[in-house]
Amino acid sequence: MQRNILALIMALFVFCSGRAASEEEPVRIGVVLPMSPPGAYASGNPMWWAVQQAVDEVNARGGILGREVEAVLGDTRGVPEEARAVTERLITRDRVVGVVGNYHSSCALAALDLFRDHHVPYIAAEPWADDVTALGYEEVFRISVTNSLYRDITVDWMISSGFESIAAVQEITDWGLGVNEKLTQAWNEAGIRNETAFTDVKTEDFTGTLLRFTQWSPPPDMLFGSITGPGAYRIIKQAYDIGLAPSPQTVFYATNECLHPEVWEVAGEAARYITVTQIGLPPFAHNMVTRQENARFEQEHDRTMNATVMEAYDSFMLMCEAIEDAGCAHPDSIIRALENIEWKGMRGTYTFPYGTDNPVPEDQPDYMWHQWPDVTLYLFQYTEVGQSPEEGTVIWPPEWSQLPEGQYYVPVPE
Amino acid sequence: MLELRDVYAGYYPDMNILQGVSMTAEEGTITSVIGTNGVGKSTLLKTVYGFLSPRKGTIALEGKSIAGANPYRMPELGLTYIPQRRNVFPEMTVEENLQLGGWTFRRDKARIRRQLEENYDRFPILRNRRKQRAGNLSGGQQRMVELGRAMMIEPRLMLVDEPTAGLAPKVAAEIYDKLQALRDEGITVVLVDQNVRQAIEVSDYVYALALGKNMAEASRGGFEELRNKLREWL
Amino acid sequence: MYGADYLIAQAANGLVVGCLYALMAVGLTLIFSVLKVINFAHGEFYMVGGYTAYYMVTVLGGLHPLLGIFFAMIVLLGLGSLFEVAFLRPIHLGAVNRPAEYAILITFGLSFFLQNLVLSLAGPFPHRSPSFMSGGLTVGPVTISADRLIAAGLALVLMIALMLFIRATWTGKAMRAVSQDRDAAAVSGINPFKMNNIAFGIGASLAGASGALIAPIFAVVPDVGVLPSLRSFVIVVLGGMGSVKGALIGGVAIGLVESLGAALIPDPSRALAYRELYGLVIFVLVLLFRPQGLFGEKQ
Ligand SMILES: Nc1ncnc2c1ncn2[C@@H]1O[C@H](COP(=O)(O)OP(=O)(O)O)[C@@H](O)[C@H]1O
Ligand SMILES: [Mg+2]
Numbered sequence: 001m002q003r004n005i006l007a008l009i010m011a012l013f014v015f016c017s018g019r020a021a022s023e024e025e026p027v028r029i030g031v032v033l034p035m036s037p038p039g040a041y042a043s044g045n046p047m048w049w050a051v052q053q054a055v056d057e058v059n060a061r062g063g064i065l066g067r068e069v070e071a072v073l074g075d076t077r078g079v080p081e082e083a084r085a086v087t088e089r090l091i092t093r094d095r096v097v098g099v100v101g102n103y104h105s106s107c108a109l110a111a112l113d114l115f116r117d118h119h120v121p122y123i124a125a126e127p128w129a130d131d132v133t134a135l136g137y138e139e140v141f142r143i144s145v146t147n148s149l150y151r152d153i154t155v156d157w158m159i160s161s162g163f164e165s166i167a168a169v170q171e172i173t174d175w176g177l178g179v180n181e182k183l184t185q186a187w188n189e190a191g192i193r194n195e196t197a198f199t200d201v202k203t204e205d206f207t208g209t210l211l212r213f214t215q216w217s218p219p220p221d222m223l224f225g226s227i228t229g230p231g232a233y234r235i236i237k238q239a240y241d242i243g244l245a246p247s248p249q250t251v252f253y254a255t256n257e258c259l260h261p262e263v264w265e266v267a268g269e270a271a272r273y274i275t276v277t278q279i280g281l282p283p284f285a286h287n288m289v290t291r292q293e294n295a296r297f298e299q300e301h302d303r304t305m306n307a308t309v310m311e312a313y314d315s316f317m318l319m320c321e322a323i324e325d326a327g328c329a330h331p332d333s334i335i336r337a338l339e340n341i342e343w344k345g346m347r348g349t350y351t352f353p354y355g356t357d358n359p360v361p362e363d364q365p366d367y368m369w370h371q372w373p374d375v376t377l378y379l380f381q382y383t384e385v386g387q388s389p390e391e392g393t394v395i396w397p398p399e400w401s402q403l404p405e406g407q408y409y410v411p412v413p414e
Numbered sequence: 415m416l417e418l419r420d421v422y423a424g425y426y427p428d429m430n431i432l433q434g435v436s437m438t439a440e441e442g443t444i445t446s447v448i449g450t451n452g453v454g455k456s457t458l459l460k461t462v463y464g465f466l467s468p469r470k471g472t473i474a475l476e477g478k479s480i481a482g483a484n485p486y487r488m489p490e491l492g493l494t495y496i497p498q499r500r501n502v503f504p505e506m507t508v509e510e511n512l513q514l515g516g517w518t519f520r521r522d523k524a525r526i527r528r529q530l531e532e533n534y535d536r537f538p539i540l541r542n543r544r545k546q547r548a549g550n551l552s553g554g555q556q557r558m559v560e561l562g563r564a565m566m567i568e569p570r571l572m573l574v575d576e577p578t579a580g581l582a583p584k585v586a587a588e589i590y591d592k593l594q595a596l597r598d599e600g601i602t603v604v605l606v607d608q609n610v611r612q613a614i615e616v617s618d619y620v621y622a623l624a625l626g627k628n629m630a631e632a633s634r635g636g637f638e639e640l641r642n643k644l645r646e647w648l
Numbered sequence: 649m650y651g652a653d654y655l656i657a658q659a660a661n662g663l664v665v666g667c668l669y670a671l672m673a674v675g676l677t678l679i680f681s682v683l684k685v686i687n688f689a690h691g692e693f694y695m696v697g698g699y700t701a702y703y704m705v706t707v708l709g710g711l712h713p714l715l716g717i718f719f720a721m722i723v724l725l726g727l728g729s730l731f732e733v734a735f736l737r738p739i740h741l742g743a744v745n746r747p748a749e750y751a752i753l754i755t756f757g758l759s760f761f762l763q764n765l766v767l768s769l770a771g772p773f774p775h776r777s778p779s780f781m782s783g784g785l786t787v788g789p790v791t792i793s794a795d796r797l798i799a800a801g802l803a804l805v806l807m808i809a810l811m812l813f814i815r816a817t818w819t820g821k822a823m824r825a826v827s828q829d830r831d832a833a834a835v836s837g838i839n840p841f842k843m844n845n846i847a848f849g850i851g852a853s854l855a856g857a858s859g860a861l862i863a864p865i866f867a868v869v870p871d872v873g874v875l876p877s878l879r880s881f882v883i884v885v886l887g888g889m890g891s892v893k894g895a896l897i898g899g900v901a902i903g904l905v906e907s908l909g910a911a912l913i914p915d916p917s918r919a920l921a922y923r924e925l926y927g928l929v930i931f932v933l934v935l936l937f938r939p940q941g942l943f944g945e946k947q
Contacts (some may be wrong), residue, residue, distance in 0.1 A: 036764055037767070037871030039765060041870070042869070048771075200875065202871075203875070205665050207665075208661060208910040208911060211654065211657055211661065212911065229869070230866075234867065241793050242791065265776050266776045402874075465834075484834075485831070485835060486835075486840065487838070488838065489835075494835065497831065497832070500831075501835075503828040505824065506821070514822065514833070514836050514838070517818070567837070630909040
């Protein structure tokens with residue numbers, strides 16, 4: 001720590017001195033998100049609302065470096081080529097001092113070398129692909145979970161629950177294929193019988209696919225509806241309508257798309273008892289920041305922030321904090337500041353222990369580079385129709401579980 | 415009945431196919447327009463019927479200008495037209511084809527029925543074929559469907575473009591007979607034809623075009639002279 | 649390997665979904681047959697139809713869900729007609745230099761515009777209309793929700809009504825006449841511009857009806873029409889460009905192929921991976937061996 005602080009002071013001295021701060025110019029931070037089709041605009045839009053909330057707050061307390069902060073939005077539309085083009089535009093035309101955001105891993109990966117080549121700090125908000133940080137770029141940080149971490153935690157739950165057979169419906173996207181590769185490998189290692197049906201993410205009717213799984217005897221212990229977008233809700237309703245899951249025999253495990261209240265509008269009672277992941281802290285572990293920001297957001301937008309939305313808020317705030325710490329907007333100073341940061345956001349206290357001065361140790365995976373190590377997730381079940389995620393029953397990990405010891409999910413009553 | 419004065423028209427800007435054509439068709443006659451391939455005979459009929467707008471000159475029906483009116487307005491004026499290319503509605507039955515000829519008075523069921531009967535009397539072969547798909551008929555029979563469809567509105571003036579092109583001589587002769595019969599019913603016919611000999615034979619008045627301009631004209635008495643002139647010219 | 653019950657259940661589902669596919673494709677083929685324009689905004693008419701029904705039923709009117717369909721059809725009829733007059737008529741007036749490219753760009757532009765307009769008006773989250781009727785019907789091994797049965801039934805009714813309309817009414821015949829020979833129709837006094845307008849309006853309205861029919865089943869989002877519109881192109885080519893009967897049978901066929909294909913191919917990861925691809929395989933086969941489609945006319 002001592003050494004780090006010294007390095008920071010050095011860096012400030014070296015890079016910030018002699019640079020005339022243009023007092024009038026706002027500090028521009030790029031925000032890349034899927035705001036319109038074909039991307040995951042249902043996530044991108046609320047993420048952008050959260051960023052605007054952050055901007056308002058920062059400016060209300062005087063901005064950063066005494067200057068106003070401005071978030072410059074780039075709509076990736078979820079298309080990697082567009083993500084690359086829009087990121088390049090933010091860097092070269094809008095001259096942003098840092099970039100935050102992204103929802104789709106494919107979009108983050110397509111633009112990743114731009115951050116390296118233009119030497120612009122980037123905080124990945126939601127991309128899960130290991131490579132985002134595993135590539136070890138000096139400029140790239142991440143506060144979301146990685147595919148591997150996600151697998152480790154959720155497969156532990158599946159093994160503890162005693163699942164012997166798993167049926168999965170998997171969307172064909174970079175994200176879906178990445179998750180599936182990791183999960184099937186883990187399932188096979190654990191000796192869990194599994195079968196994945198791949199499908200287009202925009203599929204309206206999964207019934208044919210699901211009917212196939214009704215032919216299993218005995219029925220699968222778990223059905224994984226690994227679909228994002230509105231398909232996430234449809235598949236629940238369709239699986240329920242044909243009696244497959246959630247049912248007394250089969251647990252339905254859904255994507256975190258189902259954190260949105262629309263799950264009730266589309267899937268209705270079918271969504272009661274589904275299991276969902278939240279990449280954050282359970283409500284009883286929320287801190288003051290979480291509560292305060294969530295309340296503001298809810299007042300404005302009539303819905304609570306889910307973990308993905310919090311990531312957008314936190315990544316933007318984190319960038320602001322780093323610039324403030326750096327004392328100037330020079331990239332080297334910001335990167336140094338991020339490597340040394342300890343900032344409490346909505347999802348916990350952010351640190352990036354593995355970086356320039358402290359390389360990822362041998363016994364740690366490569367993706368730990370500039371990765372927030374304390375990122376966490378928990379699993380919960382909706383137990384009543386119309387519940388908010390916060391009202392659901394936490395079932396995993398055991399230290400947070402609200403179930404009796406030895407029980408890992410709430411079974412559907414016969 | 416129909417009078418064109420100094421008409422200019424064409425398909426592309428700055429390129430006139432018709433370069434000052436004038437002609438008159440008297441009521442109750444067959445007036446022919448002859449000329450070699452590509453001189454603009456079909457273009458002339460398309461211009462009269464409104465598929466092209468004249469860029470200069472006048473077109474008048476019984477003294478009233480019809481220049482630039484939309485083709486679909488023509489039946490109301492008592493005008494009808496049989497284009498050069500095949501133009502039955504191939505997927506529909508013969509009867510549906512004929513019925514559609516009466517589109518402008520479709521609400522008058524009795525009149526539609528009456529006109530259908532009249533056309534079946536004119537072209538008895540169509541009566542037997544009335545439930546058949548028009549596209550399946552022979553070339554001559556399709557021409558009859560086109561004639562019948564045109565006759566539905568009881569036109570005063572009929573424009574006919576190369577009605578016998580591609581037909582066997584016997585069938586062609588039958589078509590010319592029908593045209594004369596229509597004239598005898600009191601219908602004014604403007605006939606465009608490459609078949610100079612046949613056209614002159616059935617006509618009351620003949621115009622010869624060359625390169626979008628009037629070249630010669632003659633009434634019945636002067637046909638011999640016209641023939642010689644044409645022979646010389648070719 | 650699988651029992652008859654299973655196959656019957658799959659076939660029944662394919663049949664029901666196929667009727668919905670067909671209704672949308674029928675609108676597309678009608679537009680193509682009369683205007684000779686491929687409507688790349690067809691999926692967005694479907695989407696707008698879904699949203700119209702949703703808002704009429706939930707927010708504005710509190711109408712019965714079945715009336716929502718009716719409103720969606722009216723709204724799309726108006727929207728389609730207006731768009732035709734404003735943007736497609738110039739093609740048929742000869743006022744456009746490159747009509748084919750123009751038609752693609754203008755309908756594609758409309759599609760993009762509508763997606764983003766609805767995204768900004770209705771927000772990014774999905775909406776589902778209330779059910780037409782709760783519950784379902786179980787016959788032997790087959791259980792189908794009442795919503796799906798009603799939607800498929802109404803789709804069939806609408807398609808049959810359309811076929812009767814174009815077969816037996818004057819306007820219907822005039823539309824067919826324009827589709828078969830535009831100039832000859834004009835010669836007979838049929839206003840081809842008016843027929844374009846009616847055909848486009850009806851086509852859009854049928855797309856709107858399909859959207860309204862699926863709104864309680866699949867829910868609507870701003871890009872809900874993208875996949876259905878691709879599928880409609882496949883169906884229209886399969887059935888024969890411009891053939892209404894072809895689109896009906898083609899739609900049901902694609903529904904069956906998708907579900908039986910998914911049902912019968914042994915390895916599920918492959919069987920289901922590109923369910924939509926079965927349609928594309930058929931698309932390519934048709935283009936190679938019977939380019940005029942099942943019910944199309946040889947040129
Ligand atoms: N639709 C058209 N577009 C452009 N040019 C045409 C068209 N139809 C005919 N032409 C041209 O106009 C000229 C006259 O054609 P046309 O009137 O059909 O001659 P005719 O009927 O006397 O054989 C020809 O040079 C022909 O190439
Ligand atoms: Mg000609």
